[in-house]
Amino acid sequence: MRTAFGVETVRAAERELMARLPEGALMQRAAAGLAAACAELLGKVYGSRVVLLVGSGDNGGDALYAGARLARRGAGVAVVLLAPERTHAGGLRALRAAGGRVSAAPERDIAGARLVLDGIVGIGGRGGLRPEAARLAGLAAASGAFVVAVDLPSGVEADTGEVRGPAVRADATVTFGAYKPGLLVDPAQERTGAVRLIDIGLDLPATADLEALQYADVAALLPVPGAGSDKYRRGVVGIAAGSARYPGAAVLAVAGALRGGAGAVRYVGPAADAVIDRYPETLVHAGPPSKAGRVQAWVVGPGLGDDAERVRDVLAADVPVLVDADGLRLADRATVRARTAPTLLTPHAGEAAALLGVDRAEVEAARLASVRRLAEAYGATVLLKGSTTLVAAPGGRPVRVNPTGTSWLATAGSGDVLSGLAGSLLAAGLSPVDAASAAAFLHGLAARLAARGAPVGAQDVAEGVRGAWREVVAG
Numbered sequence: 001m002r003t004a005f006g007v008e009t010v011r012a013a014e015r016e017l018m019a020r021l022p023e024g025a026l027m028q029r030a031a032a033g034l035a036a037a038c039a040e041l042l043g044k045v046y047g048s049r050v051v052l053l054v055g056s057g058d059n060g061g062d063a064l065y066a067g068a069r070l071a072r073r074g075a076g077v078a079v080v081l082l083a084p085e086r087t088h089a090g091g092l093r094a095l096r097a098a099g100g101r102v103s104a105a106p107e108r109d110i111a112g113a114r115l116v117l118d119g120i121v122g123i124g125g126r127g128g129l130r131p132e133a134a135r136l137a138g139l140a141a142a143s144g145a146f147v148v149a150v151d152l153p154s155g156v157e158a159d160t161g162e163v164r165g166p167a168v169r170a171d172a173t174v175t176f177g178a179y180k181p182g183l184l185v186d187p188a189q190e191r192t193g194a195v196r197l198i199d200i201g202l203d204l205p206a207t208a209d210l211e212a213l214q215y216a217d218v219a220a221l222l223p224v225p226g227a228g229s230d231k232y233r234r235g236v237v238g239i240a241a242g243s244a245r246y247p248g249a250a251v252l253a254v255a256g257a258l259r260g261g262a263g264a265v266r267y268v269g270p271a272a273d274a275v276i277d278r279y280p281e282t283l284v285h286a287g288p289p290s291k292a293g294r295v296q297a298w299v300v301g302p303g304l305g306d307d308a309e310r311v312r313d314v315l316a317a318d319v320p321v322l323v324d325a326d327g328l329r330l331a332d333r334a335t336v337r338a339r340t341a342p343t344l345l346t347p348h349a350g351e352a353a354a355l356l357g358v359d360r361a362e363v364e365a366a367r368l369a370s371v372r373r374l375a376e377a378y379g380a381t382v383l384l385k386g387s388t389t390l391v392a393a394p395g396g397r398p399v400r401v402n403p404t405g406t407s408w409l410a411t412a413g414s415g416d417v418l419s420g421l422a423g424s425l426l427a428a429g430l431s432p433v434d435a436a437s438a439a440a441f442l443h444g445l446a447a448r449l450a451a452r453g454a455p456v457g458a459q460d461v462a463e464g465v466r467g468a469w470r471e472v473v474a475g
């Protein structure tokens with residue numbers, strides 16, 4: 001499991017460790033890891049031109065000590081000071097002693113640099129970059145130099161992944177002690193480049209603020225039939241989706257469900273012919289969901305149109321229910337809150353915005369806060385889809401972030417596949433958080449495998465799930 005911790009937690013762990021170490025030891029660990037990462041990126045350090053952008057805090061100190069290490073190996077290091085009178089004094093002394101210099105012509109130095117180290121601001125930052133810092137970040141971006149962010153790209157919010165103003169766009173980020181949530185959540189995540197974590201020996205709490213499943217975590221969650229399994233014991237997932245207008249959504253949700261590990265898929269709704277044509281193994285039923293026979297979990301909503309009655313009927317079932325797409329609009333909040341069996345909502349940003357009564361842009365700018373708010377408002381687990389897919393449970397830390405997403409998934413109907421897949425994992429007995437995050441992981445991986453750099457449709461994604469499953473199990 002990859003974990004991320006908020007600023008307060010990181011600072012507490014740093015304080016605790018610093019009390020047991022000689023003064024400055026932690027910063028030296030950080031700088032050593034940073035310099036090693038830069039040396040690796042440069043290939044040849046000797047003779048390379050490096051520029052440090054240095055702010056008033058310890059983030060700048062890290063950059064200065066790392067710059068000193070590079071200067072000792074023969075790099076030509078120039079530093080641009082944003083707050084000359086408040087620069088980390090020890091760091092600047094070390095840089096000078098190693099042969100580094102303060103830049104007299106920042107524009108020229110940045111334009112000629114191979115590598116720019118962004119030590120403007122780290123976890124002490126608030127809001128977007130101030131004008132002079134933003135100008136230097138712009139010069140770095142335009143220079144063609146490789147930009148390495150120290151701890152995090154300056155200007156992004158470490159705790160939330162929000163970007164409230166100008167911010168550095170890095171090619172790589174070297175972060176210390178722990179991932180910060182902002183390194184994993186868009187829009188900040190989009191600015192980090194490849195992230196490398198340097199272990200500086202922090203002792204962190206058992207519960208993270210954010211976690212991202214890795215292959216082994218997903219493999220441990222996926223259901224595997226045993227000798228005693230039969231189709232009912234493996235779980236039956238019910239799909240209440242599709243309408244005369246949108247039969248395809250039903251087919252795609254069933255396609256996802258068939259690949260999710262349940263023993264049988266039951267379909268209820270007006271698209272039964274289309275479903276059977278494509279997937280004859282589906283059990284179809286013409287009446288209301290409550291009369292369809294036993295299921296262990298329901299999926300309701302994709303392509304449903306305005307059939308509020310089907311949503312009410314499904315929400316009355318005493319089994320886990322996944323609500324997606326039209327179902328989200330039709331599900332009564334109080335009814336969801338009153339359910340005793342788990343509910344999983346899977347909105348994209350537009351649907352989440354409608355449920356929260358805010359603009360879509362607001363959700364996209366503050367994904368972490370939005371998913372948490374929605375989980376609290378509905379007393380339900382929420383999977384928020386999009387450029388970063390997040391899963392939050394009510395009252396719960398940590399929030400899960402999906403690491404396998406790909407923008408190839410932004411194709412009509414791929415969300416229907418995801419809802420079927422997650423519903424199937426619910427029916428197989430996974431908790432809502434596990435079902436949602438394992439489904440998102442498989443779904444993203446399936447899209448990557450199916451796409452391999454070329455566009456995909458939702459059916460390709462559904463077909464890619466088996467390959468993704470195999471890859472996850474193989475590690």
Ligand SMILES: NC(=O)C1=CN([C@@H]2O[C@H](COP(=O)(O)OP(=O)(O)OC[C@H]3O[C@@H](n4cnc5c(N)ncnc54)[C@H](OP(=O)(O)O)[C@@H]3O)[C@@H](O)[C@H]2O)[C@@H](O)CC1
Binds near residue numbers: 121125127130155
């Ligand atoms: N603690 C440790 O043991 C270790 C810490 N480590 C390192 O320390 C870093 C944290 O250092 P930190 O606490 O000094 O804060 P930091 O992020 O450098 O800057 C704060 C200053 O920036 C300014 N500023 C604020 N917002 C701004 C903006 N938008 N745009 C421009 N400027 C802005 C603000 O100044 P002011 O508002 O006073 O002008 C404030 O004083 C951490 O990220 C890691 O790199 C590692 O060495 C490992 C060991």
Ligand SMILES: Nc1ncnc2c1ncn2[C@@H]1O[C@H](COP(=O)(O)OP(=O)(O)O)[C@@H](O)[C@H]1O
Binds near residue numbers: 386415
């Ligand atoms: N920019 C993006 N990057 C990564 N994944 C995305 C992006 N945009 C959409 N997705 C993913 O694509 C899927 C689209 O689902 P959804 O919006 O419900 O579409 P539909 O209703 O057409 O099925 C979701 O899994 C979502 O996370």
Ligand SMILES: [K+]
Binds near residue numbers: 150
């Ligand atoms: K930084």
